[in-house]
Each structure stands twice: as C-alpha cells, then as structure tokens.
Amino acid sequence: MMNGFGFGRASNLKVICNMEKKISRKIKNNKRYRIWVRDVLEKDNDKCTKCGIEGDCLMVHHIISLKSLINKYDFKNIEEALDCKELFEVNNGLTLCNICHLEEHFK
Numbered sequence: 001m002m003n004g005f006g007f008g009r010a011s012n013l014k015v016i017c018n019m020e021k022k023i024s025r026k027i028k029n030n031k032r033y034r035i036w037v038r039d040v041l042e043k044d045n046d047k048c049t050k051c052g053i054e055g056d057c058l059m060v061h062h063i064i065s066l067k068s069l070i071n072k073y074d075f076k077n078i079e080e081a082l083d084c085k086e087l088f089e090v091n092n093g094l095t096l097c098n099i100c101h102l103e104e105h106f107k
Helices: 009-028 031-043 066-073 077-080 099-103
Strands: 058-062 093-097
Touching: 009 066, 009 077, 031 058, 031 093, 031 099, 058 099, 093 099
Parallel strands: none
Antiparallel strands: 058 093
C-alpha cells in the first residue's frame, strides 16, 4: 500500500532504519559518548557487572538502548542527540564483558 508521498511502508521503514544507524554511528564517534563510556566504566570499577571479569574485553551497554532513545526523541540530527541528557546518563549504562553483553542482547 502506498502512502500520500508515493512510498510504500517498507520503503519508509528502510529510510527510518538508515537514519537510526546514521545517528547512532555519529553518537558513538562523538567525544561526549567516549566520555560517557569512560564514566560508566569508572562507576562500575572497570569490572563486568554480571560476572566480575576485568580487562580489555569490557564494553558499555545502554540499559535503555540507544535505538530506543533515538526513536523516543526522534532525533533529526546529531546536534539534537547530543543535547539529550538521558542518552548520556551514567546510570543508563552497564559495564559488561563481551560474553555477558551478547547474553544481554539475546535474553
């Protein structure tokens, strides 16, 4: 079914997904994001909050996902995203090792 713009629903969803990916990539490449990651690691004492492992295998996980926040606030550009306090809230991050991070995404 076509909408008033001449695009089908699948086409609209593809555009939305591409926009989400583009904004997500720009957020993750931004200095403010790297500071957030550092602050979450520090909050969690550089240990996986699930299994306690330390080392280079650690990453930071958004409790409320980056995708959810992008959709919630409907960011149109990186500037809008960088102004979002919730996106960089330290308590919205968990330090996880690679394995626990995968488990978190597939539970």
